[in-house]
Structure formats: C-alpha cells, structure tokens
Amino acid sequence: MTNDRDGQHTERTAKRTMPHDIVILGGGPAGLSTALALGRARKSVLVVDGGPRRNAAAVHLHNFVTRDGIPPDDFRRIAHEQLAAYPNVETRVDRIASISGTRGAFTLRTASEVIDARRVVLCTGMIDEPLPIEGFAELWGHAIFQCPYCHGWEVKERPWGFVAHDAAMLHFAVMLRSWTRDVTLFTGGAFEIPAEIRPQLEAAGVRIEAGPILRLRRRGQTLAGVELDGGRFVPVEALFAHPPQRHVDVVAALDLARDEGGYVRVDPMSRETSIPGVYAAGDLTTRAQGAVLAAASGAHAAGMLNYELTAELAALGLL
Ligand SMILES: Cc1cc2nc3c(=O)[nH]c(=O)nc-3n(C[C@H](O)[C@H](O)[C@H](O)COP(=O)(O)OP(=O)(O)OC[C@H]3O[C@@H](n4cnc5c(N)ncnc54)[C@H](O)[C@@H]3O)c2cc1C
Structure with a gap:
C-alpha cells in the first residue's frame, strides 16, 4: 500500500514498486521550485536536503521579485508550507551519500537509508572556498x-x-x-x-x-x-x-560531463545531464548564480522531466 498521486491510500497504486518517482537532492531555491512543479504534476516526489544552504551567511535575500529582502530561512519556511499542500511531496532533512543505478531504477543512500527512484534531480548548489x-x-x-x-x-x-x-x-x-x-x-x-x-x-x-x-x-x-x-x-x-567553488561530494563522485568552468553540463532544452535520468538545476549548472535563476531552472527541469516521465508511467500502466 502506498500513497497515490493525491495522497490517498488505494489498492490501485499498490502495484507500484518504486516508492518515489523522483528524488530531488537539495532544498534550496532550485530544489524547492522543482518539487513544487512536480508535486503539482501529481508525481511522487521526495526532497532530501542536508543543509547548510549556500547563502547561510546572508541575513537577507534580495532580487527575487515578491520576496525582496526576505530572510533566507523565511524563504525556505514559506516554500515548505506551500509544498505541504501536496501530499505527494515529502521533504526530509538528510544527506544523500551516493547515487547508483540507471534511468528508471536509481538507488540513493543516506547514512541510514536506501531510497529508490525513477529519476534524480541534482539541486545541490556549490560550495564556496x-x-x-x-x-x-x-x-x-x-x-x-x-x-x-x-x-x-x-x-x-x-x-x-x-x-x-x-x-x-x-x-x-x-x-x-x-x-x-x-x-x-x-x-x-x-x-x-x-x-x-x-x-x-x-x-x-x-x-x-x-x-x-x-x-x-x-x-x-x-x-x-x-x-x-x-x-x-x-x-x-x-x-x-568570486572565490573558487566546488561540488558537494555526491555530485563530484558521479561521472558527469562538466563545462569549462567545472559546472554540470545539462541539455539546454531538457536539463538532463550526461547521465540519462539524472537532471540538474541551480548553481551547480552555471556561474550565473542567483536564487530566482535557480528557481527558474528548477521549474524548467521539472517541466521537461515530467514530460518524459509521464509517458513512461503511462506506458507501464501506472497513471
Ligand atoms: C553569501 C551569499 C549571499 C547571497 N545572496 C543572494 C541574494 O540576496 N539573492 C540571490 O538571488 N542570490 C543570492 N545568493 C546566491 C543564492 O544563494 C544561490 O544562487 C542559490 O541559493 C542557489 O540555489 P540552489 O538551490 O542551486 O542551491 P543552494 O541554495 O545552495 O541549495 C543547495 C542545497 O542542497 C543541499 N545539499 C548539498 N548536498 C546535499 C546532499 N548530498 N544531500 C542532500 N542535500 C544536499 C545543501 O545543503 C543546500 O541546502 C547568495 C549567495 C551567497 C554565497
């Protein structure tokens, strides 16, 4: 028995073997925006965020229309309150340590858990040195x-x-x-x-x-x-x-194509990385870094991911 797309327990969805359609790594603007769009598309979504956030030192977040000057913690709190309206979206405080598998069957590990997912979205930001x-x-x-x-x-x-x-x-x-x-x-x-x-x-x-x-x-x-x-x-x-930046360990360990600046390369249309089924959004994909840009790229990744995943789920009789 699992939650169906509207959060109801039904027998119809019990045949699904995958607990999550999509696991999103990172609960910054990119990850939260990805989760909102995919949640509204009735996918079962898990956001795993390990903290701390990239702008942890900042007292206010600016240049995000409707949110100019908001404390970053309030930005995240409002996002979580809004995501809570979608029972098919789960958020967890944890850190993904590794990702293995292939498109349709990924395995993600935290220190204490193994999580299965059909798709993965990397929204882990960058670390400033x-x-x-x-x-x-x-x-x-x-x-x-x-x-x-x-x-x-x-x-x-x-x-x-x-x-x-x-x-x-x-x-x-x-x-x-x-x-x-x-x-x-x-x-x-x-x-x-x-x-x-x-x-x-x-x-x-x-x-x-x-x-x-x-x-x-x-x-x-x-x-x-x-x-x-x-x-x-x-x-x-x-x-x-602009101090040097590095990827978090779990991203650095993946064999992902990168651009000349070291950022994760994504297809400009689909935002899929060089690993099929793994998408990426936000700071880790570009030097043009800002909260509203990260949120926009998350919405973009979500839209394209949903486009191709819906066809797969429909063909499997899972919709
Ligand atoms: C000091 C400072 C001030 C800034 N001020 C502004 C501003 O005023 N306005 C603005 O638009 N932009 C600002 N920025 C830039 C903005 O913070 C980033 O562009 C934005 O946060 C990027 O969003 P993101 O979702 O890509 O990554 P992030 O916000 O960095 O979020 C990534 C999340 O992924 C989590 N994570 C990492 N690894 C894992 C893992 N293995 N498992 C689970 N979770 C993981 C991290 O803990 C983090 O919470 C500022 C940046 C800095 C450094």
Missing part, C-alpha cells in the same frame, strides 16, 4: 559579496573593492560602477592587466591596486579596508569576489 586572505571567511556574506544585484543597493555609494584572480574577470570591476563611483580593483599581483582593458578601467574611474593583499582590516563583521603587502591601506566598506 574562502580566499586565503585573513578576514575573508569572517566577512563573507556580511561585507564580502559575490553579486551586486543581491547586496549592492544596501551599500551603494560607499567605497567598494573587487578582488580579481584573472584578467577574464576585469569587466566586473567596471560594472560595479553602476552602484558607486568609488571602486578599487585588487589584482593581488596575480596577473598582468591586459593593455586593451586598462583604458576601459581608467575611463570608468576604477583605481587599480596591483600589490599582494596582506589581510582585511575589520571590526567584527564590518570591513574597514584592505591592507597590502608593504603597509599600504586602502579604505573599503564592501568587497566583491
């Missing part, structure tokens, strides 16, 4: 941000800095001028600024500091400025940076 600069980890999410659309407005017109690791990131420093006149680019002495880009930085009034960064001077979670090797001090109140 703090830059090896004293003060960086403590200020991350408070005075150091990845995205000016998310946290720029609150510190607009203040002195800002941008830490770049390579020349490909330099145009970001020019874009920051949208929020403040006072932008300093820190290269940390890691690379030469290409001759063709320097005039663009100068035209935008971006100051350049090429010396190695010694440490960030701070009081608690407030940034005072950047100390450079040699004793120079640059006052800065907000710092932008």
